[in-house]
Amino acid sequence: MVREEVKKVAASRRAVAVPSLQKAVLILDLVGRRGRLPFSIIQKTLALPKSTTHQLLKALTNVGALQILTDGGFMLGPKICELGILGIRQRTIDSLSLKHLELLAGQSGFPCEIATFEGRDAVVLASASPDGGARSAGCEGKRWPLNRVATGKALLAFLDEVDRKRLFADLDWTKATPRSIASPDAMLRELDLVRERGWALDDREALDDTSCIAAPVFDGRNRVVAAVATVGQADLITPERYEALAELVRNAANAVSQAVREA
Known part of the structure; x- marks a missing residue:
């Protein structure tokens, strides 16, 4: 019974994570195709809420998928290159x-x-x-x-x-x-x-x-x-x-x- 509950919780977490993952991939695709982009362009182009954009950019930067530039813009990070x-x-x-x-x-x-x-x-x-x-x-x-x-x-x-x-x-x-x-x-x-x-x-x-x-x-x-x-x-x-x-x-x-x- 406990195992079944654990499976249900894991499945629900994956269901929530999928939309966020899709949005993260859209950000990577946009930055990869258009080059160095500021927060505002990323947020407006993808029509994402500012809070969501901020959270995703932070998460992608933390894992090295994106890199922050000195002017505050974003480019693909070393993890994506690897x-x-x-x-x-x-x-x-x-x-x-x-x-x-x-x-x-x-x-x-x-x-x-x-x-x-x-x-x-x-x-x-x-x-x-x-x-x-x-x-x-x-x-x-x-x-x-x-x-x-x-x-x-x-x-x-x-x-x-x-x-x-x-x-x-x-x-x-x-x-x-x-x-x-x-x-x-x-x-x-x-x-x-x-x-x-x-x-x-x-x-x-x-x-x-x-x-x-x-x-x-x-x-x-x-x-x-x-x-x-x-x-x-x-x-x-x-x-x-x-x-x-x-x-x-x-x-x-x-x-x-x-x-x-x-x-």
């Missing part, structure tokens, strides 16, 4: 990974994919088939909750602790299958194991008949930006094959990491 660079890199990861995914699919005999963060989900950027051929997923990449699949575990395990805690607070821990990890504490123990061995396992935790082994991809600053995985029927990806498949997956992930660093 995220822009990361976004460009992530959009190139799919093309950089294709040949490595194709090789992994051929070696493992299973479909392979590479995924990255998008909110609370791991989103597939590209995939390959053991029959040959790899392709980018574009805007149609499959989405899986980070706490349900091996790619999500590989991403979470090597994420900054502050960001990981933020994501944990927003994840749905309801079981998708009987094998799903159903609590943050249990997931933390699982992520310790992922870091220890360098790869993650999803054994029928998202789908009853599917298992997956994944390994992280890092950029030039050693930040986790994606995860490579091999995916197959659970009765074929058996414990006896875990180590051999994990070695292939880690080799592919390391190759993609090297390509990302050199790009």
Whole structure:
């Protein structure tokens, strides 16, 4: 009963936060497109209440999304610049990974994919088939909750602790299958194991008949930006094959990491 009440409160908070988030994005878009702008122009152009504009500008400045100029105007801040660079890199990861995914699919005999963060989900950027051929997923990449699949575990395990805690607070821990990890504490123990061995396992935790082994991809600053995985029927990806498949997956992930660093 208490858990249900907590869920309701969290949902109501998210509902209130959405309009504010939309307004904040409108401010960033306006400043990004038109350059240095004073408070009055931002407020009048977007037709926002002065109090709302002030609160949003303060919040965006506090997180580095905006920067205050000496004349009181606003420009895009360092955090937006950093995220822009990361976004460009992530959009190139799919093309950089294709040949490595194709090789992994051929070696493992299973479909392979590479995924990255998008909110609370791991989103597939590209995939390959053991029959040959790899392709980018574009805007149609499959989405899986980070706490349900091996790619999500590989991403979470090597994420900054502050960001990981933020994501944990927003994840749905309801079981998708009987094998799903159903609590943050249990997931933390699982992520310790992922870091220890360098790869993650999803054994029928998202789908009853599917298992997956994944390994992280890092950029030039050693930040986790994606995860490579091999995916197959659970009765074929058996414990006896875990180590051999994990070695292939880690080799592919390391190759993609090297390509990302050199790009």
